[in-house]
Amino acid sequence: MSPQTDSSESTTVELTYNIDERQVSFDVHEDVFVLDAIYGAAYLFVDRCWLFLARPADKVVRVHLKTKEEADEAALDELAGEFANELLNQAMRVRIGESTATLREYTMARAFFTTPVQSSIDALLAELDAEELEEDDLEISVPWEETGA
Numbered sequence: 001m002s003p004q005t006d007s008s009e010s011t012t013v014e015l016t017y018n019i020d021e022r023q024v025s026f027d028v029h030e031d032v033f034v035l036d037a038i039y040g041a042a043y044l045f046v047d048r049c050w051l052f053l054a055r056p057a058d059k060v061v062r063v064h065l066k067t068k069e070e071a072d073e074a075a076l077d078e079l080a081g082e083f084a085n086e087l088l089n090q091a092m093r094v095r096i097g098e099s100t101a102t103l104r105e106y107t108m109a110r111a112f113f114t115t116p117v118q119s120s121i122d123a124l125l126a127e128l129d130a131e132e133l134e135e136d137d138l139e140i141s142v143p144w145e146e147t148g149a
Contacts, residue, residue, distance in 0.1 A: 017080045023066040024076045030059040033091050038063070040090035041083060049079065 017026035028038050038061050042051050045065060052064040065079055 015080070015084050019073055019076045019080075022071055022076075023064055024080045025062060025064040026080065027056065028061045028063055028087065030061065033087050034094055035061070036094050037087055037090035040093065041086040044086055045083060 015026055015028075017024050030038075038053075042053060042063065045051055049068055050064075050066040052066070054062040054064070056062050063083070065076075065083060067075070067079070071079070
């Protein structure tokens with residue numbers, strides 16, 4: 001897997017992994033990817049492979065991906081790469097969620113706590129009531145059997 005360079009510092013972050021029979025394992029550091037991003041990526045791989053998470057050290061999550069079917073080294077390498085890409089995707093989702101939290105809270109509060117606009121059904125019922133009152137100026141109820149009288 002190719003190393004990724006952080007532009008703010010001259011350090012290289014590389015996802016190194018071990019490939020065994022039908023499984024690939026690697027450590028993910030929570031300083032790089034928050035735990036919610038790790039769980040999000042893991043959740044998306046549950047249907048594709050057996051997934052095991054362990055904590056070998058503080059702020060480190062060990063991920064074991066074991067294929068449900070036979071897989072060669074190239075397939076395992078591809079699986080690790082896809083998981084790494086999904087980690088990045090989930091990390092961005094967490095960041096975007098955090099940065100837009102205030103806006104979402106404001107929108108939800110406005111939706112729940114402002115005066116509701118009269119629904120279209122209520123508007124139609126009010127219109128029908130108004131039409132009925134226009135037809136009968138005296139508002140006298142006449143039973144339907146006696147309409148001819």
